[in-house]
Amino acid sequence: MGRIRIENLRKNFGAHEVLKNINLDIGEGELAVFVGPSGCGKSTLLRQISGLDQPTSGHIFIDDKDVTGVSAADRGLAMVFQSYALYPHMTVLQNLTFGLQNMKMAKVEIDRRVADAARMLEIEPLLSRRPGQLSGGQRQRVAIGRAIVRDPTAFLLDEPLSNLDAELRVSMRAELAALHARLAATMIYVTHDQVEAMTLADRIVVLRAGKIEQVAAPIDLFDKPANRFVAGFIGAPSMNFLTVEEATPILPTAPAGTALVGVRPQHLDPAETGLDVTVSLVESLGTETVIHATLATGTRILATLPGHVRAKVGEHLKLGGDPARMHFFDGQDQRIG
């Protein structure tokens, strides 16, 4: 249980088209991550699924039942908000039980579910506190707990880690992955952080300007980006893009129709022959060195080299690359091959 299908979904705010004809199928037990730059419509799409917003046209199915006109409460979904949206005047326990009481659930059952969730999330000692007395990480757990006790068909998570500091974010990310494995429930996770997307997702949905650019497993997304946008968006630092002429020193023959050649910074290394670049900045990070350089044409090139690399600003360097690890895009920025 927990298959979510979206057909021809559109959403307009006035004349502004926020979602343009979205079609998507999320399988049972899958953890799908919506990722994209801010304003791409990923949160809006999540709100359509949750039922907090009504789409302008199109349909949403949960387990093959059309729920487009069904209210948020009756879709059997649970949501974790970016701000957690814990009721500040209620204790943690009251926060967890509020929704269950609304369903007129038997008290025994409520107690059992709360006890289970509290044990799983290790928030038992916090049950009598109010959200104001909790740390960010604890609030996050309570927010997840509030979703778990409802035993939903699917979890919707709207940038759940964005209010945590960097260290906590990494550990919560691991816990979320473990939680998903344990619950085996469908989850839809919205983030703008590609590391979260890559580490958590079964499948990533990349959105831009209200359109789906690509849906794929994380590694496929990295290895075979469907177009120039996805190629540039996934991976850090961003992929280098060269014209066919600029790439000639490292690529004798490009596939027919190639307009643009993409090389990830990690896939460039110093060589006898290759791209002739002038170093403009050297960032030594210890484990690796990021070289900022420019081609004679003025195009900026980034290269991430392992370990310490002795390079000086202004120095000329030759960078080689393996044509097999390059990406080719046509005049419409679509992938070739």
Add this chain to the structure above:
Amino acid sequence: MTASPKPSIGAVLTAPIVWLARAADMPLRAWQRLTGRGGMIAFFLIPNMAVFGIFVIVPLVINFFYSVTGGTALFLSDRPFVGAEHFDRLLTCTDHFNPTTCREDMFWTAVWNTSKFVVLQVSAMTVVAMITALILNSKIPGKAFWRAVFFFPVLLSPVVVGLIWKWILQRQGLLNFALYELDMTQVNWLTERSWAFAATIGVSVWAHVGFYALILLAGLQAIPGDLYEAAEMDGTKPGRVFWRITLPLLYPNLLVVIVLSLIRAVQVFDEVFVLTSGGPGTATLYLTQYIYEVGFASVLRNPGLASAAALMMGGVLVVLTLLQLGLTRWRDRK
């Protein structure tokens, strides 16, 4: 030569102030060299403190002296000491619930009128302000317009408010015309005791409700929208959302509104004075008007008695103000 840009109206208007402030710098620099920073602090504080001292603190002290001295003279040295006589006169009653059995029956009439007024006006005000704020906070077109509709009487002067309603409530006024059109009995709004009392409540709610609605509206807008979305996901019924989420979160603001309106209601004077002058008879005689009458207007002028009554009212207000300050702090900390 380039033409100098035309100075703006604002610059022209503030020019004299700027000029004065600049001219003041020289002597003040000298003063600062002479007295150091302490002298400058004194310079900044003294004007305001002087006004506070002369027009608030000194009168307050005189108030206490007045309340224990008799006669109609204003000079303290011309006033004989009478001890607690004024308080005794104000507080002696055979039956405190029946003003006619009191030594100072007017005072107790005013006390009971004010009490009734405070209870009824504050409850009516809170309910109306609350409903209005909830409606102004919902999805309605033209929010700014509707807010203005409910708010604008707040800025009208009490004299204007009193006269507007005197004109509408008079014998041949608009309200009686409306009743006449509806084939209902016409009412002497301002000359029948209970109707006049009700009118003072209605008019003061009309004049001030926008202010309290605005405070509550600000409180409502401060409740994060995603709490309501979380409640929606939780399948909460609208009534339960109000009682379990909106009201508890608005509670601090609601308390501040109630205490603030209590403080104002205890001192009610202006609109009522213009509307009914305390009449008919003593039906709408409230405390401040009693103090005003005894202190200035009445033939039986007695400043000491007025001061004693004012100090008792002041005591109530001090308690309420402390309550308000405490509540405001509590709310802002939350």
Add this chain to the structure above:
Amino acid sequence: MSVLRMMTARRGGKGWHWTDVFTWAWLIMGLIVMFGPALWLVLSSFKTPAALAEFPPTILPYAAQTVSVTIDGQVKDLPLFTTTLDDGTVRQLAEVRRLGTMATMVDPANPTDSVKVNIQNRTPVRQIAFATSNYVDPLEKNNFGLYLWNSVFVTTMATIITLLTNSMAAFALSKYDFRGRNAVMLLIVATLMVPLSVNLVPLYSVISQLGLLDTLWGVILPTVATPTGVFLLRQYMLTIPDELIEAARMDKASEWQIYWRIVLPLTGPALAVLAIFSVVWRWNDFLWPLIVLSRKEVFTLQVGLNTFAGELNVQWHYILAMTVATMIPVIIVFVFLQKFITSGIASTGLK
């Protein structure tokens, strides 16, 4: 069409819920009850005394139309009536005189030929007319011009002094750390608890000792030390970083310059809010001016209006017009500065 849809499509197009009905009922009632009285006042203020005395009243101001008729060599302005004569014909005739229920009427074109008509058989010919004399007369004859000037003077001076003294005190209390600062703050809180109504009698004697009775300064001075003003400005000044002041000291600015060149300009929004409120407060002040002022020459508009309305011979047409005049400045302030006022109240609870 789109407006209608917006008005009728409620709650995701699921039709009208009872709360929607209640909301609109409340708003419409609110419009009538809150706005109606003010509108009625303005409409009434343009009516002639005769029209004001009418029951049932008309909504718009009407005046009887008159016509110049020459009778016995004299030119007279006579009221015009639509008259139904005994033979059933309807004519417009002017009334020459009236005795009981019978009126003597003439045709304006032929004034020598008079008829007697029962007053039940005629209705006055009326047209919409704004009795602007309601406004002009009191300003010219009844001192209202003077009252207006007094009110403007009180409002302006009180506001300027309030802004100056309050901002200076707030500056000292927010930007200097000195012994006794808490005592001063406590004193200001204390004054918050002593409203005018408590201090009426002794304040009167202070004003009288200072020789300020029956002067406008006697009205102005006690009002300028609003503790709320000091609180509001101090709260705002506390948000100005102290580094700015230290930087200014490094630039050899005097303390006075720090106040008026650095802190005051940065306090602009709070000063604007206080200025607006001060103007409205002082314009509307009633109880204190009522006590201090007893000579007509120094009355403010509010006191003058109240006294005028309390006179034995109640001249509603003048009262209503002057009420509108008194209301206009505040309404103008409201229309142009609504944002400032409502946000000021919402954030500070000022009133």
